[in-house]
Amino acid sequence: MEPVVILSLLGALIFLLLILGAPMKPLRWFGQGAIRLLIGALLLFFLNTFGMLIDYSLPINVFTAAVSGFLGIPGIIALIFIDTLLI
Known part of the structure; x- marks a missing residue:
């Protein structure tokens, strides 16, 4: 089946x-x-869309979608901090 x-x-x-x-x-x-x-x-898609302006992106997978979906904006901020501190 097609993704659409x-x-x-x-x-x-x-x-x-x-x-x-x-x-x-x-x-x-x-x-x-x-x-x-x-x-x-x-939310991650929009973050990546606007993040292209400053060359920043987060991967969209089940874990990051779950964190950002269940925690909202604080979850996205936490993912950004984790991404910048670990990489």
């Missing part, structure tokens, strides 16, 4: 979970976690 089809199906599933709600609590937790991962990936 997979992303479209995941987006439709998340949209349905948001509109209809999940009948089971674990499914609801999974849906909320997936939404937070997507938000974290988007």
Whole structure:
């Protein structure tokens, strides 16, 4: 399958979970976690887009998306500090 089809199906599933709600609590937790991962990936994407102006980028993977999605802006700041101190 093409990535566009997979992303479209995941987006439709998340949209349905948001509109209809999940009948089971674990499914609801999974849906909320997936939404937070997507938000974290988007935050990292925008950071990398604006970071190109100053030649800075963070990798977008499951770990960094989870940290930025669950912790928000403080998580991104922590990732930047970790990246600059370890490299």
